Amino acid sequence: xxxxxxxxxxxxxxxxxxxxxxxxxxxxxxxxxxxxxxxxxxxxxxxxxxxxxxxxxxxxxxxxxxxxxxxxxxxxxxxxxxxxxxxxxxxxxxxxxxxxxxxxxxxxxxxxxxxxx
Amino acid sequence: xxxxxxxxxxxxxxxxxxxxxxxxxxxxxxxxxxxxxxxxxxxxxxxxxxxxxxxxxxxxxxxxxxxxxxxxxxxxxxxxxxxxxxxxxxxxxxxxxxxxxxxxxxxxxxxxxx
Numbered sequence: 001x002x003x004x005x006x007x008x009x010x011x012x013x014x015x016x017x018x019x020x021x022x023x024x025x026x027x028x029x030x031x032x033x034x035x036x037x038x039x040x041x042x043x044x045x046x047x048x049x050x051x052x053x054x055x056x057x058x059x060x061x062x063x064x065x066x067x068x069x070x071x072x073x074x075x076x077x078x079x080x081x082x083x084x085x086x087x088x089x090x091x092x093x094x095x096x097x098x099x100x101x102x103x104x105x106x107x108x109x110x111x112x113x114x115x116x117x
Numbered sequence: 118x119x120x121x122x123x124x125x126x127x128x129x130x131x132x133x134x135x136x137x138x139x140x141x142x143x144x145x146x147x148x149x150x151x152x153x154x155x156x157x158x159x160x161x162x163x164x165x166x167x168x169x170x171x172x173x174x175x176x177x178x179x180x181x182x183x184x185x186x187x188x189x190x191x192x193x194x195x196x197x198x199x200x201x202x203x204x205x206x207x208x209x210x211x212x213x214x215x216x217x218x219x220x221x222x223x224x225x226x227x228x229x230x231x
Contacts, residue, residue, distance in 0.1 A: 033217040039158075045207060045222035052217060089158060095217060104150070104162035104173050105220060 006108035033095040042087040080090030121223035140208030148211040149191035154205040
């Protein structure tokens with residue numbers, strides 16, 4: 001069974017600094033997708049970034065980038081120039097395939113990020 | 118315009134009652150999901166539907182019954198509510214069955230069972 005592990009329950013970063021959130025996963029599949037979702041206090045789940053396992057190039061979205069290491073099964077999220085609005089729970093998620101069709105997102109337990117002014 | 122909406126956002130009820138949560142998406146997506154987020158913030162898939170047909174049904178008590186009247190709606194009905202059902206329930210949708218389609222989430226429904 002696939003699992004997703006976020007080893008940092010909480011992280012803190014100073015405004016304008018850079019922070020990296022860790023995520024590792026376990027799977028025997030070679031084709032899959034990885035996501036980072038953000039959940040601010042409003043509770044809304046917001047997609048931050050996604051990565052296709054078949055792509056070697058790391059995904060980037062403005063201040064957000066990932067370090068995808070397929071062999072190590074590692075998928076960390078780097079937030080540059082942190083802003084107060086980045087404070088949230090961050091969930092790493094793995095998308096598997098179920099019966100050859102769209103599958104279910106498997107989530108890590110989340111990392112709570114605080115941003116200090 | 119809200120892409121994925123859920124009603125109600127908050128639901129407080131007594132043990133043993135039956136309740137429903139509604140979900141609607143206006144994205145034209147074919148696939149919809151229900152996730153449960155427990156008190157420790159852990160998110161887990163419950164169901165997924167594609168074009169009104171059940172695709173995934175994880176280990177969920179049969180007190181939970183999803184219903185999809187059309188592909189834009191996926192409602193969750195819960196019978197005989199128990200204390201352990203207290204959680205936040207998220208609806209999500211994705212374009213279809215193509216691998217890797219991004220799932221878009223609704224705002225969540227916080228269910229509290231007293």
